[in-house]
Amino acid sequence: MNREYYGKLIFELSRPGRRAYSLPANGCPEGATLLPEGLLRKSAPELPEVDEPTVVRHYNNMSTNNFGVDTGFYPLGSCTMKYNPKINEEMAVLPAMAGLHPLQPVSTVQGALEAYHTLQCYLAEIGGMAEFTLNPFAGAHGELTGLMVIRAWHDSRGDSKRTKVIVPDSAHGTNPASAAVAGLKVIEVKSMPDGTVDVEALSAVLDDSVAAVMMTNPNTMGIFESRVREIADMVHDAGALMYYDGANLNPMLGVARPGDMGFDVMHVNLHKTFSTPHGGGGPGAGPVGVRSGLEKFLPNPRVVKNADGSFGLSQSDGSLGSVSATLGNFAVQLRALSYILSLGCDGLAQAGRLATLNANYVKESLRDVYELPIDRVCKHEFVFDGLADKTSGVSTLNVAKRLLDHGYHAPTIYFPLLFHESLMIEPTETESRETLDEFIAVMRDIAREAAESPEVVKSAPHNTPVGLPDDTKAALSPKVTYFDLMQ
Amino acid sequence: MSKIYYSETHEYVKVDGNIGLIGISDYAQHALGNVVYVDMPEVGDDIEAGEDFGAVESVKAASDLIAPVSGAVVEINEHLIDNPRLINEDALSNWIIKVELTAPDELDSLMDEAGYAEFVSNQ
Amino acid sequence: MGHRYFPHTEADIESMLQRCGVASVDELYADVPPGLVLNRDYELPRSMSEKEVRDYFHRLCAANRPLTCFAGAGFYNHYSPAVVSSVISRSEFLTAYTPYQPEISQGTLQYIFEYQSMMSALTGMAVSNASMYDGTTATAEAMLMAVAASRKRNRVLVSQTLNPYTRKVIDTYARYHGVTVDDIRQIDGMTDLVDLQSKLEQDDVAGVIVATPNFYGLLEDYSGVAEMCHAHKALFIVNCVPSALGVIRTPGEWGADIAVGDGQSLGMPLSYGGPYLGFICCTRALMRKLPGRIVGATEDAGGQRVFVITLQAREQHIRREKATSNICSNQGLMALYATVYLSVMGAAGLREVCEKSMDGARYLVAALEKTGRMKLKYPSAPYLNEFVMTCDFDVDDFVARCVAGGILPGVKIADGEILIAVTEMNHRSEMDALAGIVENM
Numbered sequence A: 001m002n003r004e005y006y007g008k009l010i011f012e013l014s015r016p017g018r019r020a021y022s023l024p025a026n027g028c029p030e031g032a033t034l035l036p037e038g039l040l041r042k043s044a045p046e047l048p049e050v051d052e053p054t055v056v057r058h059y060n061n062m063s064t065n066n067f068g069v070d071t072g073f074y075p076l077g078s079c080t081m082k083y084n085p086k087i088n089e090e091m092a093v094l095p096a097m098a099g100l101h102p103l104q105p106v107s108t109v110q111g112a113l114e115a116y117h118t119l120q121c122y123l124a125e126i127g128g129m130a131e132f133t134l135n136p137f138a139g140a141h142g143e144l145t146g147l148m149v150i151r152a153w154h155d156s157r158g159d160s161k162r163t164k165v166i167v168p169d170s171a172h173g174t175n176p177a178s179a180a181v182a183g184l185k186v187i188e189v190k191s192m193p194d195g196t197v198d199v200e201a202l203s204a205v206l207d208d209s210v211a212a213v214m215m216t217n218p219n220t221m222g223i224f225e226s227r228v229r230e231i232a233d234m235v236h237d238a239g240a241l242m243y244y245d246g247a248n249l250n251p252m253l254g255v256a257r258p259g260d261m262g263f264d265v266m267h268v269n270l271h272k273t274f275s276t277p278h279g280g281g282g283p284g285a286g287p288v289g290v291r292s293g294l295e296k297f298l299p300n301p302r303v304v305k306n307a308d309g310s311f312g313l314s315q316s317d318g319s320l321g322s323v324s325a326t327l328g329n330f331a332v333q334l335r336a337l338s339y340i341l342s343l344g345c346d347g348l349a350q351a352g353r354l355a356t357l358n359a360n361y362v363k364e365s366l367r368d369v370y371e372l373p374i375d376r377v378c379k380h381e382f383v384f385d386g387l388a389d390k391t392s393g394v395s396t397l398n399v400a401k402r403l404l405d406h407g408y409h410a411p412t413i414y415f416p417l418l419f420h421e422s423l424m425i426e427p428t429e430t431e432s433r434e435t436l437d438e439f440i441a442v443m444r445d446i447a448r449e450a451a452e453s454p455e456v457v458k459s460a461p462h463n464t465p466v467g468l469p470d471d472t473k474a475a476l477s478p479k480v481t482y483f484d485l486m487q
Numbered sequence B: 001m002s003k004i005y006y007s008e009t010h011e012y013v014k015v016d017g018n019i020g021l022i023g024i025s026d027y028a029q030h031a032l033g034n035v036v037y038v039d040m041p042e043v044g045d046d047i048e049a050g051e052d053f054g055a056v057e058s059v060k061a062a063s064d065l066i067a068p069v070s071g072a073v074v075e076i077n078e079h080l081i082d083n084p085r086l087i088n089e090d091a092l093s094n095w096i097i098k099v100e101l102t103a104p105d106e107l108d109s110l111m112d113e114a115g116y117a118e119f120v121s122n123q
Numbered sequence C: 001m002g003h004r005y006f007p008h009t010e011a012d013i014e015s016m017l018q019r020c021g022v023a024s025v026d027e028l029y030a031d032v033p034p035g036l037v038l039n040r041d042y043e044l045p046r047s048m049s050e051k052e053v054r055d056y057f058h059r060l061c062a063a064n065r066p067l068t069c070f071a072g073a074g075f076y077n078h079y080s081p082a083v084v085s086s087v088i089s090r091s092e093f094l095t096a097y098t099p100y101q102p103e104i105s106q107g108t109l110q111y112i113f114e115y116q117s118m119m120s121a122l123t124g125m126a127v128s129n130a131s132m133y134d135g136t137t138a139t140a141e142a143m144l145m146a147v148a149a150s151r152k153r154n155r156v157l158v159s160q161t162l163n164p165y166t167r168k169v170i171d172t173y174a175r176y177h178g179v180t181v182d183d184i185r186q187i188d189g190m191t192d193l194v195d196l197q198s199k200l201e202q203d204d205v206a207g208v209i210v211a212t213p214n215f216y217g218l219l220e221d222y223s224g225v226a227e228m229c230h231a232h233k234a235l236f237i238v239n240c241v242p243s244a245l246g247v248i249r250t251p252g253e254w255g256a257d258i259a260v261g262d263g264q265s266l267g268m269p270l271s272y273g274g275p276y277l278g279f280i281c282c283t284r285a286l287m288r289k290l291p292g293r294i295v296g297a298t299e300d301a302g303g304q305r306v307f308v309i310t311l312q313a314r315e316q317h318i319r320r321e322k323a324t325s326n327i328c329s330n331q332g333l334m335a336l337y338a339t340v341y342l343s344v345m346g347a348a349g350l351r352e353v354c355e356k357s358m359d360g361a362r363y364l365v366a367a368l369e370k371t372g373r374m375k376l377k378y379p380s381a382p383y384l385n386e387f388v389m390t391c392d393f394d395v396d397d398f399v400a401r402c403v404a405g406g407i408l409p410g411v412k413i414a415d416g417e418i419l420i421a422v423t424e425m426n427h428r429s430e431m432d433a434l435a436g437i438v439e440n441m
Helices: A052-063 A086-092 A110-127 A139-156 A174-181 A199-205 A228-237 A330-366 A396-405 A433-452 A454-458 A471-476 A482-486 B026-032 B104-109 B113-121 C010-020 C025-029 C050-062 C082-088 C106-123 C135-150 C164-177 C193-200 C225-231 C242-246 C284-289 C316-322 C332-370 C395-404 C428-439
Strands: A131-133 A164-168 A185-189 A210-216 A241-246 A265-268 A288-290 A302-305 A311-314 A382-385 A422-425 B003-006 B011-016 B019-024 B035-039 B052-058 B062-066 B071-076 B097-101 C155-159 C180-184 C205-212 C235-240 C258-262 C278-282 C294-299 C305-310 C374-376 C386-391 C411-414 C417-421
Touching: A052 C082, A052 C106, A052 C332, A086 A330, A086 C050, A110 A131, A110 A265, A110 A288, A110 A302, A110 A311, A110 A330, A110 C050, A139 A174, A139 A210, A139 A241, A139 A265, A139 A288, A139 C164, A164 A174, A174 A185, A174 C164, A174 C316, A185 A199, A199 A228, A210 A228, A228 A241, A330 A382, A330 A422, A330 A433, A330 C010, A330 C025, A330 C050, A396 A422, A396 A433, A396 A454, A433 A454, A433 C010, A471 B035, A471 C294, A471 C305, A482 C106, B003 B113, B011 B104, B019 B026, B019 B062, B026 B052, B097 B104, C010 C025, C082 C332, C106 C242, C106 C278, C106 C294, C106 C305, C106 C332, C135 C155, C135 C164, C135 C205, C135 C235, C135 C258, C135 C278, C135 C284, C155 C164, C155 C193, C164 C180, C180 C193, C193 C205, C193 C225, C205 C225, C225 C235, C235 C242, C242 C332, C278 C284, C332 C374, C332 C386, C332 C417, C332 C428, C395 C411, C395 C417, C395 C428
Parallel strands: A164 A185, A164 A210, A210 A241, A241 A265, C155 C180, C155 C205, C205 C235, C235 C258
Antiparallel strands: A131 A288, A265 A288, A302 A311, A382 A422, B003 B011, B011 B019, B019 B097, B035 B052, B052 B062, B071 B097, C258 C278, C294 C305, C374 C386, C386 C417, C411 C417
16 A cells, blocks of 8 residues: 555546547448437536546556555454455456346356356355345345345235344344335344343244344354354244344354254345455445245346256246346356355365454454453454553554554444444454464554553554544535535 | 423423424533534424434434424524534524424423433433 | 465464364354254365366356347446456455545545546536445435435335336335335326326325436436426436436436436446446435435545545444435445546547447438338437337347347337347447348348
């Protein structure tokens, strides 16, 4: 990462008369078209006028102010920032895939449909589910789709009074938000002191108005919910379904499957567990899997394998409807397929276990200087509640910002909400012992610095391209376009 | 002479006759931090005791405004549109909406100034 | 030997286990009840070398048939400049997460700010968010936004001229969220404004959704529609094709409250349906109701202009079930795609794309009509680069014959009707070939 801040906007490089594009001649007579004045825009859009070298240099300079997994260690809890293999990128843009129109006849897209079908079968095996749809565009979209599957199932049984979803208070904010979009009310249940679901509290709110219970396992503290099977039985007895939020699937690869734990519906984040790049916020993909008996509720269209071995598209009558025009973020699916093939069953089994080993190693190496509120074996991630020594007044935010000075991305901070100073670390399996040791050493240095010269930590970051931004100023009078800045 | 009442969700209503000025308590503004936006209803809207009628936002938090009493909105504090931080400066003078009370009996279930002070001290 | 993506040696694992105080990695899973442990390998192939992965995909590719594309229906084959793929493959952009740490994410934050500015310029709206999944879900989010902004209404009106793929997604969201969606009738491929007026009369409509160009490729005249909607306190939502906005009247100019659509037409590969990009723009009055991420400018401690995610109090991680939307991400890399594309093309390039596409469309319409077998369905309506042809032959049979000749002639939308799109990518010789097939039907 470049320490020099590159802060120009492309608009500020614009000079009238420059251009960066070239278009082919099409051999047709020009200017044949006259449209009524009232249907045309009054003036040209204010877009930059720049030449090609300027465009390239501008965005490359901008990129040097960014930090990615390819730049350095990115222990962002709950986000599974593992290495994104390069072969996946190559496989995602092959012209015979990238050039396909989504409404081409199925006879001309058999390879694409096979890729989709193969990936959905692989995910079904990994999740212990009967069938997956790959149509949802992201994890949150998958949650929404999964909850719609659940509502469609209840509706098909004429059970219309199930309007609530139970969510543990440690859940990601997306869970309750998705439930609300799906027209369901949210009931939060408290967690036990060890961060796991309070089974008794859950049982107390479980009645015939509950459509589903959403769980993440391991949960957001990185703790495996050992009583999951018991919870599933209880939920099923009450006539509700179990939803698995796949955000934390990574450590379970090769070890245990959500379907076997008693979950009925689940989503996976291809951009977490299956290494597709996060792209600064997307595109991701949130495939949704269901147990046997729920397949027909999945969104349309579905990809099916015909008796003759060919692939087709089908529309199911019982389907919840469509959550996308076509088959979702196809190029992201290709990357995930490439990843699963590269790892194979043997590599996937290693991935989960090494993720867990790396997390426990970091946890055990720092527990004397950071407060470990839940002292148990973790899975892929764990949570510190700030520094062990609270007397310096150095906060989790300060520690996070100081890490930036040392060339690391910060862990997830102030989530989960169960602790005041949450610092959530997820190293992933693709980090070497040396990388972890260096990180551990820096974390220990920061703890020592917090005790010896707390002001240095509190005023961090010191050597990032820009300093701490004024968030209040941004929110008070929002300037959200270049044109706002010109006013 | 107006009298002030508080709810457990930290809204106040200052009542003069059948007119009430509703805002958030000093304790609430302090807990929220720098207010950057106040989401207000429109004049003419009806609000119902216990239901939310808007929200107060800081940079990284948002707090729903829960109506302490029912009524019809007759005025909103337009100063807050351009300068929401007035709430931080003086929450009690910078009320958010003015309502015409439709169920003055509801005031009986609210706390008076001393009651609220005690309530807050137990928070 | 470990896998090529995992750095761990046997010795590493040994010493790390020691630090953890356990004898084996399995001990770290002692809290997983034995009954839940898989105890076998997944029934999946074993790991492949890169060469084997490549071969696998090349085999799949061989089973596909790329075609000369005259299909549109919301997905357009526009030219993608080489600069774009070069920039978006930079790993600092590609492998970054959401810009939660602004001090080391100015690259992402800055291109989102540029993206928002460009979408604002294109749509004529004051505010854009940082992007959404795609055009269909963005339109559904606009519907939810209208319902939320109205506070009490839960009915929206949707023109029958809106893309039916978008409509299906709207209907799904509406059904589960408890929103009633009613049609605004179409007459001759155009929204019936009389029908709209009568359906607004009950004063229970939260939003009205129309399209430009519409599904049939036609440009509708929405003069007075904004006033009609606002008189009944309904929001006016315009779904649009951004590539066309270099030329056609913008949602802002029509008086829209919200502009939505899919960014795919900004040179994004068709890629069998995704990833594309949804955009949603609105008036300043509605800014705080906008779903998704928004980037704003501010200053850092040293007074430099910097960019941050702002107005976060609207979002799911703070508001949970009361958030405007459940969306967490944006379509980051595709927003960068659109930004670089628009930098390269500029206003002049967009206009030229539009003009070339229109020239081609006029040429093709004339060539197809000359065969005497096909007719423009809406001959008196203004259109851009996409149009409906009626045929005196079976459309499925026609499509099959075209495909045999390496051409995707369009999308069948009804018996005897095909929707055809021309872009700057189509050469006259391809159009002559298509007309040649028609002659032989």
